[in-house]
Amino acid sequence: MGIKWDEFFITGDPLILGSQIAIVLTMVGIVAGVTYLKKWKWLWSEWITTVDHKRIGIMYIISGVLMFFRGGMDGLLMKAQTSRPEMEFLDAQHYNEIFTTHGVIMILFMAMPMLIGIMNVVVPLQIGARDVAFPQLNALSFWLFFGGAMLFNISFVIGGSPDAGWTSYFPLAGKEFSPGIGNNYYAVALQIAGIGTLLSGINFVVTILKMRTKGMTLMKMPMFTWTSFIASVIIIAAFPIFTVALALMTFDRLYGAHFFTLSGGGLDMLWANLFWLWGHPEVYILVLPAFGIYSEIISTFSRKTLFGYKSMVLSILIIALLSMVVWVHHFYTMGSGPAVNSIFSITTMAIAVPTGIKIFNWLFTMRKGRIKMTNAMLWSLAFVPCFIIGGVTGVMLGMGAADYQYHNTLFLVAHFHYTIIPGVVFAVFAALYYWWPKMFGFTLNEKIGRWHFWLFVIGFNATFMPMFFLGLDGAVRRSYTYSVESGFAPLFLVSALGSVILALGFIAFCYNIYWSIRHADRNITGDPWNARTLEWATASPVQPYNFAKLPEVDGLDPFWKMKKNNQGLTIKDSEIKEIHMPSNSGLPFIMGVAFGVAGFFLVFEWHIAAAIAAIGIIAGLIYRSFDYDEGYHIPVDEIKETESKWRNVEGEVHNYVK
Amino acid sequence: MEKHTNRFPISHVLGFIFSLILTFGAAYIALKTSLSFKVIMWIIGTLAVLQAGIQLFMFMHLREGEDGKTNVINIVYGVFMAVVIVVGSIWVMSAGHAAH
Ligand code: HEM
Ligand SMILES: [Cu+2]
Numbered sequence: 239m240g241i242k243w244d245e246f247f248i249t250g251d252p253l254i255l256g257s258q259i260a261i262v263l264t265m266v267g268i269v270a271g272v273t274y275l276k277k278w279k280w281l282w283s284e285w286i287t288t289v290d291h292k293r294i295g296i297m298y299i300i301s302g303v304l305m306f307f308r309g310g311m312d313g314l315l316m317k318a319q320t321s322r323p324e325m326e327f328l329d330a331q332h333y334n335e336i337f338t339t340h341g342v343i344m345i346l347f348m349a350m351p352m353l354i355g356i357m358n359v360v361v362p363l364q365i366g367a368r369d370v371a372f373p374q375l376n377a378l379s380f381w382l383f384f385g386g387a388m389l390f391n392i393s394f395v396i397g398g399s400p401d402a403g404w405t406s407y408f409p410l411a412g413k414e415f416s417p418g419i420g421n422n423y424y425a426v427a428l429q430i431a432g433i434g435t436l437l438s439g440i441n442f443v444v445t446i447l448k449m450r451t452k453g454m455t456l457m458k459m460p461m462f463t464w465t466s467f468i469a470s471v472i473i474i475a476a477f478p479i480f481t482v483a484l485a486l487m488t489f490d491r492l493y494g495a496h497f498f499t500l501s502g503g504g505l506d507m508l509w510a511n512l513f514w515l516w517g518h519p520e521v522y523i524l525v526l527p528a529f530g531i532y533s534e535i536i537s538t539f540s541r542k543t544l545f546g547y548k549s550m551v552l553s554i555l556i557i558a559l560l561s562m563v564v565w566v567h568h569f570y571t572m573g574s575g576p577a578v579n580s581i582f583s584i585t586t587m588a589i590a591v592p593t594g595i596k597i598f599n600w601l602f603t604m605r606k607g608r609i610k611m612t613n614a615m616l617w618s619l620a621f622v623p624c625f626i627i628g629g630v631t632g633v634m635l636g637m638g639a640a641d642y643q644y645h646n647t648l649f650l651v652a653h654f655h656y657t658i659i660p661g662v663v664f665a666v667f668a669a670l671y672y673w674w675p676k677m678f679g680f681t682l683n684e685k686i687g688r689w690h691f692w693l694f695v696i697g698f699n700a701t702f703m704p705m706f707f708l709g710l711d712g713a714v715r716r717s718y719t720y721s722v723e724s725g726f727a728p729l730f731l732v733s734a735l736g737s738v739i740l741a742l743g744f745i746a747f748c749y750n751i752y753w754s755i756r757h758a759d760r761n762i763t764g765d766p767w768n769a770r771t772l773e774w775a776t777a778s779p780v781q782p783y784n785f786a787k788l789p790e791v792d793g794l795d796p797f798w799k800m801k802k803n804n805q806g807l808t809i810k811d812s813e814i815k816e817i818h819m820p821s822n823s824g825l826p827f828i829m830g831v832a833f834g835v836a837g838f839f840l841v842f843e844w845h846i847a848a849a850i851a852a853i854g855i856i857a858g859l860i861y862r863s864f865d866y867d868e869g870y871h872i873p874v875d876e877i878k879e880t881e882s883k884w885r886n887v888e889g890e891v892h893n894y895v896k
Numbered sequence: 897m898e899k900h901t902n903r904f905p906i907s908h909v910l911g912f913i914f915s916l917i918l919t920f921g922a923a924y925i926a927l928k929t930s931l932s933f934k935v936i937m938w939i940i941g942t943l944a945v946l947q948a949g950i951q952l953f954m955f956m957h958l959r960e961g962e963d964g965k966t967n968v969i970n971i972v973y974g975v976f977m978a979v980v981i982v983v984g985s986i987w988v989m990s991a992g993h994a995a996h
Binding site for chain 1: 973976977980981984985987988989991992
C-alpha cells in the first residue's frame with residue numbers, strides 16, 4: 239500500500255507543532271482527569287450510551303461550542319495574517335488550508351450541530367412528546383456527526399488539511415492538482431457526518447408528524463417546531479445530493495474515476511452544480527430553525543402571541559420551495575448564458591419577499607408588547623438590523639449581471655458572514671440564554687451576558703463591515719496577502735482589530751458559562767421567563783420522561799393558556815401511570831468509532847485496512863437488526879417522587895401567573 | 897408495523913435483487929458494450945426510471961399508506977425534487993458557453 243510514514247505527521251511548522259503538543263496535552267489531561275475523578279463509568283452509562291434526546295442535544299451543543307472555538311481560531315489566524323500588507327505569518331498554502339477548514343467546520347461542525355442540538359432538546363418538549371421517534375437512531379446520528387467531525391479536525395496534524403476551499407471545486411480538488419491526501423479528508427469526513435445529518439432529518443420529520451400530543455394539529459405547533467420540521471424536510475431533500483456528489487468525488491480521488499476531472503470526459507463544473515444544489519438549501523436548513531428561535535423568544539419577551547402565525551408558516555413553506563431553485567446564483571460567472579442567469583436572478587430575488595414578511599411579523603409582534611430586555615431578547619433585536627444588511631447585499635449579489643463585479647471578492651465574504659452570523663450564531667446565543675435553564679436548571683448570568691453581547695456585536699460589525707468596502711475596492715477573497723500600493727491596509731487593520739473584540743465577546747460567553755456553573759442560583763422555577771409553550775410546563779432540568787402526564791392542547795401558546803385558566807398545572811396521584819422508556823445502548827458509539835476508523839484508513843487510501851474496519855460497521859448493522867430489547871418501565875412510585883420534588887417547590891409554575 | 901414481523905419480507909428481497917440486476921445491467925451496458933452514446937444514455941435512463949419505480953413499490957410502502965393525501969404530497973414533492981435536480985442540472989450544464 240506504499241505507506242509514507244514520514245508524511246504521516248505534519249512537521250516543520252511551529253504553529254502546527256504547538257497545536258500537536260497542545261492536543262496531546264489536552265488528551266492526557268482529559269484522560270487523567272476522568273480517571274482521577276473516577277468518572278469513566280458515569281461518562282459511559284450517563285452520556286456515551288444515552289438515547290435521551292435532551293442529553294444528545296447537550297452533547298451536540300458542547301461539540302458545537304468546541305468547534306466554534308476551533309473555527310474561530312482559524313478566523314483569527316486569517317485576520318492576523320491580513321492585518322498588515324505583505325505579512326509573513328502564514329504562507330499561501332497554510333492560508334488556503336485555514337480558510338478551507340474554517341468554512342467547513344463553521345458550517346458543518348459548528349452551525350449544524352448547534353441547531354440540531356437545540357432541536358433535540360426543544361422539539362420533543364414543545365410537542366408534548368416523551369422522546370423522538372427513534373431514540374437510538376438519534377444517538378447514532380450524533381456519533382456519526384462526532385466521528386466525522388473528529389476525523390476532519392485531525393487533518394491539520396495528521397496527513398495534511400484539505401486546501402481547496404469549503405466548496406472544494408474541481409479541477410483543483412481532484413487528484414491531478416491536489417495529489418496529497420488532504421482533500422480525501424473532505425470527501426470522507428463530510429460523508430460520515432452527512433449520514434448522521436440525514437438520519438436526524440428523517441427522525442425529526444417522523445417525530446413531528448407522528449408524536450404530537452393530543453390536540454396539537456399542525457397549525458397549532460409552536461413556530462420553532464414548524465421551522466425545525468421544514469428544515470428537516472429540506473435535509474431529506476438536499477443531503478442525498480451531497481452524499482452522491484461526495485461519493486463521486488471519492489471515486490475520482492481514490493479509484494481514478496473521471497466524473498469531475500478535466501481529462502477522460504469529466505465535467506468539472508458539474509461538481510459546482512451538485513455542490514450548490516445541496517449548498518444553497520443547506521443555508522436555509524441553518525437559517526430556518528434560527529428564525530423559529532427568534533419567533534419563540536420575541537413572542538415570549540413581548541408577552542404576546544406571535545403576529546401573523548399563518549403568514550409565518552406560509553413564508554417558510556415558500557422559502558423551502560424557492561431555496562431549491564436558486565443554486566446557480568453561486569456560479570453566474572460560469573457562463574450558462576443569459577437565460578439561465580436571468581431565471582436564477584429572479585428566483586433569488588423572490589426569496590427576499592417571504593423573508594421580508596417574517597421580519598415584519600417579528601416587528602409587529604413587538605408592537606405594543608411589554609418588552610423585557612433579557613439577553614435572549616437583545617440577541618433577537620440585534621439580529622434584525624444586522625440580518626437586513628446581509629439580506630440587502632444578498633439581493634445585490636443575486637442580480638446575475640451585477641454579480642460579475644462582486645463575485646469572488648470580500649464583498650461576498652462580508653455578505654455571507656452578515657447573514658450567517660446574525661442568522662445562526664446570534665440565534666444560537668439567544669437560544670442558549672433562553673433554554674439554558676431548561677437544560678441545566680439555572681440561568682446564565684445576565685450581566686456577564688451583556689458584556690458578551692456588546693463585545694460580540696460590536697466586534698462582528700467592526701470585522702465584517704470593512705470587508706464590504708474592501709470587496710468593492712477589488713480585494714479578492716481567499717488571497718493570503720496584498721500589497722502596500724493597493725491601499726487596502728487601513729480597512730484590513732480595522733477588520734483585524736474588530737475580530738479581536740469579537741473574540742473577547744466569545745471569551746465573555748465562556749466565562750459566563752463557567753461563572754454560572756459555579757455561582758448561579760439553582761433554586762429557579764420550571765418557567766423562569768413566564769413563557770408560552772409546552773417545554774416550560776415541566777421541570778427544569780427536565781426529568782427523563784419529560785411529562786408525567788402528556789399535556790393536552792387546544793390552540794397556540796398552550797402553556798400560557800394553562801397558566802391563565804389555571805388548568806392542567808397540577809397532577810393527581812391517580813393520573814400517574816408507568817412510563818415505557820427506551821434502554822441505553824453502546825452500539826451507536828461503537829458504530830461512530832467504526833465509521834471513524836474506516837474513514838481514517840480510507841483517507842490514507844489503505845484499502846484493505848478500511849475494508850476490515852468496515853466489517854465492524856456491517857456487524858453493527860446486523861446486531862441492531864436482531865436486537866429485540868424492549869426498553870424498560872419507570873414505576874409509578876419513582877415518578878411520584880420525581881414529580882413531588884419540583885411541583886411543590888416555592889415559586890413553581892402555578893404561582894407564577896401574572 | 898407489528899404485523900410484518902412474522903412474515904418473510906419477500907417483496908423486499910425481490911426488490912433488492914431486481915435493484916442489483918438493474919444496477920449491474922446499467923454498468924455493463926455503459927462500460928462493456930459498444931453501442932452509440934445516445935443509445936446507451938437512453939437505455940440506462942430507462943433502467944434508472946424502472947429502478948425508481950421498483951424502489952417506490954417494493955421498499956417505500958407506497959401501497960400501504962392509510963392516508964392518501966399525504967402520499968400525494970410526498971409523490972408530488974419527490975417528483976418536483978427529481979425534476980429540479982435532473983432537468984435543472986442538464987439545463988444549467990448544457991446552456992451558454994459553460995458547455996463549450
Ligand atoms: C468568528 C468569527 C469569524 C471570523 C473572524 C471569520 C473570518 C473569516 C475569514 C477571514 C474568511 C476568509 C476570507 C478570505 O477569503 O480570505 C472566512 C471565510 C469563511 N467563513 Fe468565516 N469568520 C467567522 C465566522 C464564521 C462563521 C460563524 C461561519 C459559518 C457558520 C463562517 C463561514 C465561513 C465560510 C463558509 C468561509 C469561506 C471559506 C472558503 O473561502 O472556502 N465564518 N471567514
Ligand atoms: Cu445560495
